[in-house]
Amino acid sequence: MASKGQLKLLTDFLNIPDVKVTHFVQDTSLGKILSVASLTSEVACPHCGQMSQKIHSYYSHLIKDLPMNGQNVYLQVNKRKMKCENCLKIFSEPLDFCEPKRNYTKRLADDILNQVKHSNIKSVAERTGVSESEIETMLKDLKKSLVGQKPQDLKRLGIDEISLIKGQGNYCAVLVDLDNSQLLALVPDRTQEAIEKVLLSWGIDVLSGIEEVSIDLWRPYKTLVEKLMPHAEVVADRFHVMNQVQEELDNGRKQTKKEVNNMDDKKKKTAKLKVLHHSKYVLLANSDDLNEAQKSQLEEVNKEFPKLQKMHELKENFRKVFEESINWFDGLLNLAEWLKQSAELFPKSQGTIRRWLVEITADFEQKTTNGIVEGINQKIKLVKRCGFCFRNIENFELRCLLAFQN
Ligand SMILES: [Zn+2]
Numbered sequence: 001m002a003s004k005g006q007l008k009l010l011t012d013f014l015n016i017p018d019v020k021v022t023h024f025v026q027d028t029s030l031g032k033i034l035s036v037a038s039l040t041s042e043v044a045c046p047h048c049g050q051m052s053q054k055i056h057s058y059y060s061h062l063i064k065d066l067p068m069n070g071q072n073v074y075l076q077v078n079k080r081k082m083k084c085e086n087c088l089k090i091f092s093e094p095l096d097f098c099e100p101k102r103n104y105t106k107r108l109a110d111d112i113l114n115q116v117k118h119s120n121i122k123s124v125a126e127r128t129g130v131s132e133s134e135i136e137t138m139l140k141d142l143k144k145s146l147v148g149q150k151p152q153d154l155k156r157l158g159i160d161e162i163s164l165i166k167g168q169g170n171y172c173a174v175l176v177d178l179d180n181s182q183l184l185a186l187v188p189d190r191t192q193e194a195i196e197k198v199l200l201s202w203g204i205d206v207l208s209g210i211e212e213v214s215i216d217l218w219r220p221y222k223t224l225v226e227k228l229m230p231h232a233e234v235v236a237d238r239f240h241v242m243n244q245v246q247e248e249l250d251n252g253r254k255q256t257k258k259e260v261n262n263m264d265d266k267k268k269k270t271a272k273l274k275v276l277h278h279s280k281y282v283l284l285a286n287s288d289d290l291n292e293a294q295k296s297q298l299e300e301v302n303k304e305f306p307k308l309q310k311m312h313e314l315k316e317n318f319r320k321v322f323e324e325s326i327n328w329f330d331g332l333l334n335l336a337e338w339l340k341q342s343a344e345l346f347p348k349s350q351g352t353i354r355r356w357l358v359e360i361t362a363d364f365e366q367k368t369t370n371g372i373v374e375g376i377n378q379k380i381k382l383v384k385r386c387g388f389c390f391r392n393i394e395n396f397e398l399r400c401l402l403a404f405q406n
Contacts, residue, residue, distance in 0.1 A: 010034060013068070014075075016097050016105075023076075031072030043082050043093045050086035057081045063095075064104040064130070066111055072129060075105070099141065104130065109138045117402050121395070139398045146401060150202050151177060151184050157229075158214045159221050160237065160373045161190050162380055164396075175199075176376050178214060183376060183404040186397040192220040199228055214373070216240040217356055236359035238322050239374050245318050245349045246284045252311045252345070253283055275304045283312055286319065307345070314342045322363065331364030379403060 002010070002024040010021040014034065023035035042051045063075040080093045097105050112135060115124045125132045156178040164170040173187040173195050187194050199207060207229050214235045215221040225234050257276050263269040282290060282298040290298065302309035321338055325331030335353070343350060353360060383396070383403050 014065075019097070030074065032068060033074045033076055035076045035078070037078060038080070038093065038095070043080070043091075045082070045084035045087060045089065046091055046094075047089045048084060048087040050084055052082050052084045052086070054083045054085055055080050056083040056090050062103060063098050064108060066105070066108050067128075102137070102141075104134065104138075109141070113138055113142060113402060116399060136395065139395060139402075142402065143398050146398075150206050154184075154202075154206055154210055155179055156212045156214065157184075157210050157232075158237070158373050158376075159195070159225075160216055160377065161218075162377055162384075164384070174376065174380065176373065178212075178372050181372055181376060183380070183400055186380075186400050188397070192224050195221075196224055196228065199224070215359075217244065217352055222359070233362055234359050235362040236356050237373055238360075238363050241353070241356075241360055241363075242319060242322070244352050245315055245346065248346050248349050249283060249308075249311050249315045250280060252308060253280060256305055256308055272304060275300050283308065284315075287316055311345050314338070314345060317341075325364050328361060328365045332361050335361065 007021045007024065010024055011019070014021060014036070016036070018039045019036050020039055021034050022037050025033040025035075027033055042053050044050070045052050058078050058080055061077045061079045063077060065073040065075050067073055077095065077098075079095070081090055082093060083090050092100075094100065097107065099106060099109075102109075108130075112124060112128060112130055115128070116135065116139070121132055121135050124130070125135055154177055158174075158176040158178045160174045160176070161171045162174055164172055171190040173190045175184040175187065175195070175198065176182060177184055185198050187198050208231070210229050210232045212233045212235055213225045213229060214237045215225065216237055217240050222234055225232055253276070257273070260269055260272045260276065263272070279297065279301045282294045283301065285294075287295075287298075298312070302312065318338055321331065321334040325334050335357075339350060339353065380400050380403075383400050
């Protein structure tokens with residue numbers, strides 16, 4: 001039997017407002033079991049609001065709390081059922097430290113969710129002794145608290161996508177606030193209807209406040225913006241425009257490799273293939289990011305393959321159009337010049353750029369998005385990497401939202 005002093009000490013240690021420890025048991029298999037009682041004598045009736053002191057009955061409730069010294073801690077609460085003196089209805093007293101119908105404290109749920117941010121459900125369950133289904137319930141409760149939270153002061157919206165399982169075309173649409181790099185929603189289905197549903201749930205006030213929407217080069221997104229946010233300016237995310245040009249350069253590299261492979265002269269063929277070996281990175285990367293060894297590798301590729309050299313130069317020039325244009329008009333002229341020079345070597349990119357000219361040049365004015373969408377994608381990829389046992393998309397979205405919570 002714990003002394004009064006020990007119970008006082010445990011009460012301080014437990015540190016839950018208006019709660020005192022009345023009894024303490026150390027159990028070898030379960031851990032610490034603290035019996036606690038509420039210090040408040042009056043409880044507001046949820047039906048009529050009247051404060052009530054009349055106790056109808058007690059019932060016992062076991063609640064898991066944060067571990068102490070590596071041991072599990074359970075709170076045994078003698079929960080009161082009150083009878084309202086005004087409306088005569090019977091109700092359970094609410095506990096500030098525990099959500100109704102949950103058998104763990106709020107602070108334990110916070111701690112577990114925080115761990116889920118950096119790990120996956122299964123290993124957090126193993127580590128903490130909280131079951132996987134309980135963690136899923138915690139996530140669902142979190143979702144309830146997040147749902148209905150509309151974006152605040154959203155001015156610049158980014159719509160992008162990520163593939164869930166690489167190579168299977170399993171895409172999710174990602175909605176982000178570009179001003180504070182926050183994830184707003186992850187839409188499991190990358191269809192216009194599914195995204196429209198999420199956008200509409202934000203309400204007309206939020207949608208009409210959006211001034212600019214950054215999208216990748218996908219027509220349905222543009223149609224959607226024009227439909228729901230007719231006043232917002234559509235900007236093509238330069239990350240995706242750049243991707244397109246890089247892809248075409250990479251196709252040039254593959255084509256070159258094919259031609260070399262078809263050569264009859266064996267000695268020449270081997271030498272040329274050696275130069276091309278692992279050349280994808282040095283060709284596609286930003287030239288400023290290459291180290292000395294990579295730079296000399298690039299030089300060799302350029303010396304051996306004039307067509308790739310020309311394509312690489314054009315790719316770098318394309319990047320500079322975005323990085324160095326000082327205003328919209330300057331950007332437009334630089335882009336026009338690039339289109340002239342690259343007509344022969346980048347036919348596919350030409351088509352895309354001409355089709356999206358308005359949206360691409362809008363980026364010169366806005367200087368919007370460089371890196372933001374990419375950064376968010378990276379963060380989601382991290383969640384994806386540690387979350388291979390997520391059972392469904394809903395969990396995945398929650399874990400992503402959790403990762404973006406401060
Ligand atoms: Zn009442």
